[in-house]
Amino acid sequence: GENVEQHPSTLSVQEGDSAVIKCTYSDSASNYFPWYKQELGKGPQLIIDIRSNVGEKKDQRIAVTLNKTAKHFSLHITETQPEDSAVYFCAASIGGYQKVTFGIGTKLQVIP
Amino acid sequence: GAVVSQHPSRVICKSGTSVKIECRSLDFQATTMFWYRQFPKQSLMLMATSNEGSKATYEQGVEKDKFLINHASLTLSTLTVTSAHPEDSSFYICSAREGRTNQPQHFGDGTRLSIL
Numbered sequence: 001g002e003n004v005e006q007h008p009s010t011l012s013v014q015e016g017d018s019a020v021i022k023c024t025y026s027d028s029a030s031n032y033f034p035w036y037k038q039e040l041g042k043g044p045q046l047i048i049d050i051r052s053n054v055g056e057k058k059d060q061r062i063a064v065t066l067n068k069t070a071k072h073f074s075l076h077i078t079e080t081q082p083e084d085s086a087v088y089f090c091a092a093s094i095g096g097y098q099k100v101t102f103g104i105g106t107k108l109q110v111i112p
Numbered sequence: 113g114a115v116v117s118q119h120p121s122r123v124i125c126k127s128g129t130s131v132k133i134e135c136r137s138l139d140f141q142a143t144t145m146f147w148y149r150q151f152p153k154q155s156l157m158l159m160a161t162s163n164e165g166s167k168a169t170y171e172q173g174v175e176k177d178k179f180l181i182n183h184a185s186l187t188l189s190t191l192t193v194t195s196a197h198p199e200d201s202s203f204y205i206c207s208a209r210e211g212r213t214n215q216p217q218h219f220g221d222g223t224r225l226s227i228l
Contacts, residue, residue: 032216034216034217036219041221041222041224042221042222043116043118043205043207043219043220043221043222044156044205044219045219046216046217046218046219049216089155089156099146099158099161100146100158100217102155102156103155104154104155105153105154105155107153
């Protein structure tokens with residue numbers, strides 16, 4: 001089955017700096033890669049996703065990149081703000097309609 | 113759009129009690145719903161996948177008689193933890209996916225279950 005590795009497990013950045021979270025996946029058939037943000041005591045919220053037919057996608061301060069050859073994908077948050085502090089999960093699946101395999105999560109702390 | 117409501121948000125009950133958790137898709141029809149369990153500071157572990165009108169598919173190691181899942185309509189799935197014990201205490205989260213292909217999962221806000 002699919003295996004998703006995520007790092008770092010914790011990340012502290014100063015407000016205004018950028019944050020990068022990296023993930024790798026094992027199943028070359030995976031073609032859908034969502035990113036979720038989970039705040040304390042809440043369920044994960046989809047913040048951005050990317051499909052294998054594109055290499056990069058951007059939504060305001062958030063961007064994701066995908067390298068299918070290397071099976072790497074990354075989340076980039078620019079101009080970080082304290083409200084970006086949360087746990088971020090990367091995930092991979094085939095088609096998006098099959099079960100999703102999650103990474104271990106990255107706890108991001110943005111220091112004011 | 114794509115709102116998933118989970119209820120209750122928190123349950124505290126005695127050992128031996130059965131607990132039902134509801135998961136509703138409020139503004140879309142969810143042909144598939146997923147149930148996850150999350151331990152503190154850990155990732156989400158898929159327990160089972162349920163398709164409307166059919167039996168749930170459980171992940172390896174998950175007791176189907178312990179965690180009963182019903183997905184009787186396109187907007188509602190329930191998870192019943194039967195005869196709950198302290199080791200069943202956890203954060204349970206559901207997600208739902210719209211029927212069309214290539215649609216992402218949308219998550220509820222979870223249920224914190226505490227068995228005394």
